[in-house]
Amino acid sequence: MKKDLELLEYLEGFISENRKQRFLDILENRTKHFTVAVEDVYQMHNTSAVMRSCEVFGIQELNVIEQKNSKTIDKQIALGAEKWVDINEYSNNKTCIDVLRKKGYQIIATTPHNESCFLHEYDITKPTALFFGTEKEGLSEDVMNNADGYLKIPMVGFTESLNISVSAAIIIQDLTNRLRNSNIDWKLTDDEIIEKRLDWTRKTIKNIDFVESRFNNEPK
Numbered sequence: 077m078k079k080d081l082e083l084l085e086y087l088e089g090f091i092s093e094n095r096k097q098r099f100l101d102i103l104e105n106r107t108k109h110f111t112v113a114v115e116d117v118y119q120m121h122n123t124s125a126v127m128r129s130c131e132v133f134g135i136q137e138l139n140v141i142e143q144k145n146s147k148t149i150d151k152q153i154a155l156g157a158e159k160w161v162d163i164n165e166y167s168n169n170k171t172c173i174d175v176l177r178k179k180g181y182q183i184i185a186t187t188p189h190n191e192s193c194f195l196h197e198y199d200i201t202k203p204t205a206l207f208f209g210t211e212k213e214g215l216s217e218d219v220m221n222n223a224d225g226y227l228k229i230p231m232v233g234f235t236e237s238l239n240i241s242v243s244a245a246i247i248i249q250d251l252t253n254r255l256r257n258s259n260i261d262w263k264l265t266d267d268e269i270i271e272k273r274l275d276w277t278r279k280t281i282k283n284i285d286f287v288e289s290r291f292n293n294e295p296k
């Protein structure tokens with residue numbers, strides 16, 4: 077971590093004060109208390125729109141399960157969000173569930189069908205991984221059967237469901253808003269903040285490889 081801090085200090089010399097401050101301000105609002113997982117969402121624009129909502133509302137990690145398709149991100153829809161959100165990719169839904177459980181998340185399947193919990197009644201105390209499914213089939217049986225709970229946005233119209241990215245935006249906005257107004261310890265740790273500052277600063281400097289090699293070759 078000491079070396080990371082020295083490197084960060086060095087690299088921050090190559091970006092503006094405004095940029096540095098913007099990173100700090102945004103990181104103040106980032107959280108890993110909630111994470112989002114999308115399962116086999118073959119339409120790239122939907123995954124990209126979900127990622128954009130994660131970025132805008134401060135969710136730092138997006139988990140992408142792709143058992144059937146290869147490309148997941150449409151950069152024209154993501155509008156650069158892919159640069160600031162961490163994407164964890166999985167080729168298997170069970171692995172994704174296992175990894176997230178080990179990290180301490182409860183697995184919550186979002187679904188228009190199951191009425192076990194309405195969005196506004198959801199207890200936000202525990203770290204939660206929110207799973208979203210495809211337009212046609214929704215979430216797989218694997219995820220539905222392994223979930224610790226189900227979450228539903230109440231609907232009063234004729235149509236059976238919302239679009240995945242619309243439902244993700246509604247759920248993420250509601251839950252992160254409640255989180256920010258709670259006493260829950262939801263912020264990134266100091267070490268996580270340093271790691272992201274380093275990552276984002278690296279992504280901002282054009283000739284980063286050259287700049288970093290100069291730091292590494294300097295006598296310490």
Ligand SMILES: C[S@@+](CC[C@H](N)C(=O)[O-])C[C@H]1O[C@@H](n2cnc3c(N)ncnc32)[C@H](O)[C@@H]1O
Nearest residue numbers: 186187188208209212214228229237238240243
């Ligand atoms: C178009 S819906 C899938 C509909 C699919 N025919 C089904 O039976 O689940 C796509 C995804 O959006 C989310 N979703 C849609 N409407 C929702 C609602 N009212 N509450 C919670 N999630 C919803 C779920 O993650 C769902 O898997």
